[in-house]
Amino acid sequence: MCTQEVPRPYRRDAAPAPESLQQAGEQPDGGKPRPGFAPAPLRLPVPVYDNHTHFDFDDSSLGHQVGLKEALDAAEAVGVAGAVQVGCDLASSRFTVEAVDADPRVLGAVAIHPNDAPELAGASTADGVSALDAALAEIDALAAHPRIRAIGETGLDYFRTGPEGVAGQKYSFRRHIEIAKKRSLALQIHDRDAHSDVVDVLREEGAPSCVVFHCFSGDAELAKICNENGWYMSFSGTLTFKNAKNLREALAVADPALLLVETDAPFLTPHPHRGRPNASYMLPYTVQSMGQLLGYELADLGELLRANTEAVYGSWDA
Numbered sequence: 001m002c003t004q005e006v007p008r009p010y011r012r013d014a015a016p017a018p019e020s021l022q023q024a025g026e027q028p029d030g031g032k033p034r035p036g037f038a039p040a041p042l043r044l045p046v047p048v049y050d051n052h053t054h055f056d057f058d059d060s061s062l063g064h065q066v067g068l069k070e071a072l073d074a075a076e077a078v079g080v081a082g083a084v085q086v087g088c089d090l091a092s093s094r095f096t097v098e099a100v101d102a103d104p105r106v107l108g109a110v111a112i113h114p115n116d117a118p119e120l121a122g123a124s125t126a127d128g129v130s131a132l133d134a135a136l137a138e139i140d141a142l143a144a145h146p147r148i149r150a151i152g153e154t155g156l157d158y159f160r161t162g163p164e165g166v167a168g169q170k171y172s173f174r175r176h177i178e179i180a181k182k183r184s185l186a187l188q189i190h191d192r193d194a195h196s197d198v199v200d201v202l203r204e205e206g207a208p209s210c211v212v213f214h215c216f217s218g219d220a221e222l223a224k225i226c227n228e229n230g231w232y233m234s235f236s237g238t239l240t241f242k243n244a245k246n247l248r249e250a251l252a253v254a255d256p257a258l259l260l261v262e263t264d265a266p267f268l269t270p271h272p273h274r275g276r277p278n279a280s281y282m283l284p285y286t287v288q289s290m291g292q293l294l295g296y297e298l299a300d301l302g303e304l305l306r307a308n309t310e311a312v313y314g315s316w317d318a
């Protein structure tokens with residue numbers, strides 16, 4: 001797979017960087033330089049979409065920011081036809097709306113991340129309104145854009161947030177479910193160490209018609225629950241990690257009609273490039289791995305993934 005070069009915009013020498021950024025990239029903490037981006041994978045035979053990525057996160061390891069168009073061009077060159085750009089707070093959700101207007105290869109999702117919800121829930125605006133309610137009102141307004149096709153990422157994260165944040169996270173998750181249902185949009189779920197509570201909240205509220213477990217992190221048991229409910233499972237680079245036996249067991253029992261694929265870039269870089277930053281052009285590494293595990297030809301898997309993705313988010317051409 002590693003026969004190709006690092007795409008041009010992802011090379012360290014791609015653009016002259018301001019001195020401050022260069023220093024940040026080369027000596028992030030006064031220690032060793034950060035590893036650069038990985039070579040491009042071989043091109044997929046059928047175009048596939050990255051259904052969860054963050055184009056707005058900075059590429060400080062490069063010393064320059066890769067532009068939206070360059071990132072999408074690099075992805076398209078290896079058969080990644082487009083992506084769902086995901087907002088996690090108000091700034092990145094506003095960026096998401098700009099991104100869907102800027103390039104037809106982008107659809108969007110907007111939300112307040114569960115790890116940000118507790119702090120906002122405990123704060124107030126100048127008018128005395130809860131800061132979380134004010135933020136959710138803006139998320140709802142941003143979601144009116146016709147190319148915003150999902151509410152997310154929302155859900156529960158018990159890994160990074162302690163018990164004191166559970167009430168705020170659950171409140172926020174419930175409000176996001178409400179917005180998704182009101183606007184007939186898909187719901188992208190962030191579930192970290194919180195499987196059973198995520199399922200409980202979905203059942204209590206009544207799930208929207210399209211639910212996606214982004215970066216699926218459950219086991220075969222959760223995959224069976226997803227199968228029963230028609231909830232989509234989006235696999236990321238974690239599927240390729242050596243210690244991810246539970247994910248491979250989940251993939252083996254997952255209904256093929258509910259499979260999606262994503263990068264969650266710049267995080268979760270697939271094996272054998274763990275430790276390097278991730279980007280949408282890296283998606284084929286995970287697709288390859290899925291194909292091998294399922295025993296599918298890449299072209300057949302690509303057709304399946306594209307059809308599933310369009311069933312959730314609609315057409316990129318509409």
Ligand SMILES: [Zn+2]
Pocket residue numbers: 052054086153264
């Ligand atoms: Zn994400």
